[in-house]
Amino acid sequence: MKSLLIANWKMNPLTLHEAQKLLESTVKASNAAREVSVIIAPPALYLIPLRAGYRGKKVAFGVQNAHFENTGSFTGEISMEEARNAGASHAIIGHAERRAMGESNEDTRKKVAAALSLNIVPILCVGEKARGYEGEHLIFIKEQLRAGFSDVAPGKVARVIVAYEPIWAIGAEEAMNPRDMHEMAIFIRKTLVELCSEKAMGVRILYGGSIDEGNAVAMIRQGDVAGLLVGRASARKEKITQLIRAIKEV
Numbered sequence: 001m002k003s004l005l006i007a008n009w010k011m012n013p014l015t016l017h018e019a020q021k022l023l024e025s026t027v028k029a030s031n032a033a034r035e036v037s038v039i040i041a042p043p044a045l046y047l048i049p050l051r052a053g054y055r056g057k058k059v060a061f062g063v064q065n066a067h068f069e070n071t072g073s074f075t076g077e078i079s080m081e082e083a084r085n086a087g088a089s090h091a092i093i094g095h096a097e098r099r100a101m102g103e104s105n106e107d108t109r110k111k112v113a114a115a116l117s118l119n120i121v122p123i124l125c126v127g128e129k130a131r132g133y134e135g136e137h138l139i140f141i142k143e144q145l146r147a148g149f150s151d152v153a154p155g156k157v158a159r160v161i162v163a164y165e166p167i168w169a170i171g172a173e174e175a176m177n178p179r180d181m182h183e184m185a186i187f188i189r190k191t192l193v194e195l196c197s198e199k200a201m202g203v204r205i206l207y208g209g210s211i212d213e214g215n216a217v218a219m220i221r222q223g224d225v226a227g228l229l230v231g232r233a234s235a236r237k238e239k240i241t242q243l244i245r246a247i248k249e250v
């Protein structure tokens with residue numbers, strides 16, 4: 001089965017040289033894994049040099065965040081258009097760590113629309129902080145999905161990737177149980193079909209949160225996901241190599 005691996009390097013590594021080495025290892029492993037599509041989201045500073053040094057076609061690049069406005073007085077931000085001009089084909093939107101810094105559902109709505117208008121694939125992250133007994137988290141996820149997809153034209157719905165990342169499993173010791181992910185994938189699919197019609201059947205749903213070479217295969221096999229959004233394990237050469245090797249024949 002074809003799977004998608006998104007490497008969210010977050011604020012790693014510390015130098016361009018190390019980033020180049022990490023890219024090299026990731027590319028090498030990806031080249032040996034025909035069924036795995038890899039997208040690397042490095043710190044934005046490294047995007048241009050990494051893109052320029054990469055000659056292949058197998059790996060694509062993305063940004064971890066971008067502003068919805070195209071240009072202007074937004075100190076410290078980069079725009080979707082700048083990201084695209086620097087070689088990004090994908091953009092992570094609404095990551096839990098960005099939401100914790102103040103990004104709202106309204107922001108994600110605008111960012112998804114901005115990305116699509118430039119032909120950038122939005123990777124919309126959703127996920128609850130904690131789970132209650134009464135399924136409150138489902139209402140929370142539904143609201144995040146509703147906002148993220150509000151301005152998406154029917155013809156573009158299937159271009160959006162949804163990454164479910166429960167906050168309690170990000171940077172944690174253990175990933176979510178794949179059976180629980182399976183249930184969540186059904187809920188996300190059902191919600192998207194309600195919101196966006198049958199076109200939502202084409203949306204790829206990913207899981208993220210404490211994935212490594214040890215649990216990736218089970219998550220893909222039993223979690224009903226099209227791929228994984230990986231943080232820590234994607235920023236270490238040995239870990240990412242082992243992870244890509246593990247999922248290459250799932």
Ligand code: 13P
Binds near residue numbers: 095169233
């Ligand atoms: P970890 O894989 O480090 O838990 O991070 C998950 C994540 O936030 C990916 O976007």
